Amino acid sequence: MSLDRRSGCPINLSLEVFGDRWSLIILRDMIFGGRRHFRELLNGSIEGIASNILADRLKRLMELGMLTKADDPSHKQKAIYSLTEMAITLVPILAHLGAWGRVWLPTSEELSIRAELLEKGGPPMWEKFMNELRHEHLGLPADPAAGPSVRATLQAAYEAVVASKAQAASSAA
Amino acid sequence: MSLDRRSGCPINLSLEVFGDRWSLIILRDMIFGGRRHFRELLNGSIEGIASNILADRLKRLMELGMLTKADDPSHKQKAIYSLTEMAITLVPILAHLGAWGRVWLPTSEELSIRAELLEKGGPPMWEKFMNELRHEHLGLPADPAAGPSVRATLQAAYEAVVASKAQAASSAA
DNA sequence: CTAATCTGCTTGCATTTTGCAATCGGTTGC
DNA sequence: GCAACCGATTGCAAAATGCAAGCAGATTAG
Numbered sequence: 001m002s003l004d005r006r007s008g009c010p011i012n013l014s015l016e017v018f019g020d021r022w023s024l025i026i027l028r029d030m031i032f033g034g035r036r037h038f039r040e041l042l043n044g045s046i047e048g049i050a051s052n053i054l055a056d057r058l059k060r061l062m063e064l065g066m067l068t069k070a071d072d073p074s075h076k077q078k079a080i081y082s083l084t085e086m087a088i089t090l091v092p093i094l095a096h097l098g099a100w101g102r103v104w105l106p107t108s109e110e111l112s113i114r115a116e117l118l119e120k121g122g123p124p125m126w127e128k129f130m131n132e133l134r135h136e137h138l139g140l141p142a143d144p145a146a147g148p149s150v151r152a153t154l155q156a157a158y159e160a161v162v163a164s165k166a167q168a169a170s171s172a173a
Numbered sequence: 174m175s176l177d178r179r180s181g182c183p184i185n186l187s188l189e190v191f192g193d194r195w196s197l198i199i200l201r202d203m204i205f206g207g208r209r210h211f212r213e214l215l216n217g218s219i220e221g222i223a224s225n226i227l228a229d230r231l232k233r234l235m236e237l238g239m240l241t242k243a244d245d246p247s248h249k250q251k252a253i254y255s256l257t258e259m260a261i262t263l264v265p266i267l268a269h270l271g272a273w274g275r276v277w278l279p280t281s282e283e284l285s286i287r288a289e290l291l292e293k294g295g296p297p298m299w300e301k302f303m304n305e306l307r308h309e310h311l312g313l314p315a316d317p318a319a320g321p322s323v324r325a326t327l328q329a330a331y332e333a334v335v336a337s338k339a340q341a342a343s344s345a346a
Numbered sequence: 347c348t349a350a351t352c353t354g355c356t357t358g359c360a361t362t363t364t365g366c367a368a369t370c371g372g373t374t375g376c
Numbered sequence: 377g378c379a380a381c382c383g384a385t386t387g388c389a390a391a392a393t394g395c396a397a398g399c400a401g402a403t404t405a406g
Contacts (some may be wrong), residue, residue, distance in 0.1 A: 006220040008281025010274030010288045011201050011267060017278065019194050021393090028184050038354050047179040050394055055355055065277075077353040077402050086277045093269045094184060100266060101183030104238075104259045105190065108181025115183045194364090211383050223365055228384055250373050250382040353402070363392065373382070 002063055017064055022049055022057050027066070027087055028094065031133065032114060034151060036080045037072070061087075082137040091126050091133070095119060110161040114154040125150060175236055190237055191263075195222055195230050200239070200260055201267065204306065205287060207324060209253045210245070219284075234260075255310040264299050264306070268292060283334040287327040298323060 003016050018024045029035045029045050042054055049057075058081065061067040066087040072078035098115030101107055107115075118125060129150035134140040176189050191197045202208045202218050215227055231254065234240040239260040245251035271288030274280055280288075291298060302323035307313040 003278070005279070007284065008279065009201075009219070009284040010271040010278065010280045012198060012220055013278040013280055014270045014274035015194060015197055017274075019192060019197065021188060021192055024188055024192065025185060028182075039352080042354090046182070047185055050396095051355070052357085052395090053393070075353080075403080079354065089273060089276070093266070093273060096266045096269055097187045098183040100262060101187035101190075103262070105176070105183065105186040106178070106181065107183045107186055111180065111182040212381080215383090223367090224384070225366090225386085226364070248374075248382075252383065347406100349405090351402100351404075353400100356399075357397085359395090361392105361394075363390100365390075366388090368386085370385070371382100374380085376378090376380100 017066070020057075022053055023061060024090075024094075025049065026054070026057055026061070027083075027090060030067075030081065030083055031087075031091065031094065032151065032154065034136075036082070037078055038081075041081075083133060085134070085138065088130050088133045088137070091130050092123070095126055110158060110165065113157050113161050117154055117157055121150075190239070193230075195226055196234060197263075197267075198222065199227070199230055199234070200256070200263060203240075203254065203256055204260075204264065204267065205324065205327065207309075209255070210251055211254075214254075256306060258307070258311065261303050261306045261310070264303050265296070268299055283331060283338065286330050286334050290327055290330055294323075 003013065006012055006016065018027070025045060025047055026041060026049070029041055033040075033044060035041050035044050038054065038058070041058075042049065042051055058067065058069075062069060066084055068082045068084060070080050070082065072080045095115070095118045098112070099119040102112045102115050102119075118129075128143075128146070131140075131143060132146070132149050132151065135142045176186065179185055179189070191200070198218060198220055199214060199222070202214055206213075206217060208214050208217050211227065211231070214231075215222065215224055231240065231242075235242060239257055241255045241257060242252050243255065245253045268288070268291045271285070272292040275285045275288050275292075291302075301316075301319070304313075304316060305319070305322050305324065308315045
């Protein structure tokens with residue numbers, strides 16, 4: 001379940017890590033959606049991952065060093081998954097990927113608003129976001145002068161688009 | 174053979190385009206290796222793609238608008254594949270992907286030197302490279318004051334590492 | 347106390363995708 | 377003429393994926 005190592009090319013090896021249909025989706029939901037539990041990931045992703053695939057990918061991502069797993073102290077049956085630094089440094093790649101997809105692919109408006117804001121925010125916003133993730137997942141100290149979190153900002157923008165679309169739909173009816 | 178459209182999320186849609194083990198490898202070989210013909214791609218990639226998979230992916234990438242195909246005027250049986258603007262704008266993503274892989278994965282030295290230079294060159298180098306690709310693949314005018322091509326620069330660095338490794342091996346024997 | 351619900355998975359099975367090797371009809375260089 | 381090369385295609389085995397159901401233990405609502 002580790003790397004095949006078809007070649008030592010950095011692009012090839014990166015593809016061996018998340019060049020499948022689900023690994024990066026899981027990481028996206030953890031990073032941007034703040035999901036930490038199995039069921040949250042299972043029911044939360046709009047693409048509808050199957051539970052056996054999710055279990056397999058979580059295991060694989062742990063073996064590759066992208067995730068860690070711990071007991072949730074509040075619930076003896078809950079496992080809590082955390083991003084490692086290796087996964088947190090994917091943020092710029094996800095930002096670029098979102099920006100590219102927004103330009104060239106038939107994205108939906110409400111789901112691309114986050115990508116748009118993240119692109120406009122640029123590297124400074126990505127750095128701030130990565131520091132917030134380090135705080136949440138690695139226990140590093142939070143920036144005391146931080147203001148609203150990047151995730152909350154993106155989420156608020158998403159909800160505003162959803163609300164304005166609902167408004168437009170109801171006034172049309 | 175077009176997009177499944179599991180969701181309208183930009184990251185998801187990007188993954189549906191090149192979130193498999195081969196599509197991005199083919200694009201890498203066209204972009205960085207300058208390959209334009211079926212056989213070049215078949216025999217050129219160190220990962221060893223199978224001919225049926227290559228044929229399938231070329232077809233798929235054409236349907237998605239990432240590649241075009243034309244007759245090679247010098248040979249009635251040769252087809253020449255070209256990158257579209259959509260594919261050329263992947264250069265920054267490939268650069269980030271290479272940089273990430275170089276940090277976190279067991280890359281080989283000779284194959285990661287290109288990623289290192291591309292990372293050091295930053296956005297200005299990426300832009301120059303993209304313009305060179307636009308000249309090669311889209312027929313846009315070349316920058317008259319350009320100097321050596323980015324691809325040639327990267328290739329020379331790769332060959333220098335290979336040569337120095339061969340030197341070290343022979344002096345050890 | 348008890349029943350329903352929730353927890354992170356696992357199992358069995360059908361379908362789809364991939365990988366491998368051989369091959370094809372046509373073109374080209376010698 | 378003939379070997380090498382062109383972009384594929386075919387047949388088949390192996391692996392990955394998708395789907396629905398189920399599992400044992402923990403928790404919670406009534």
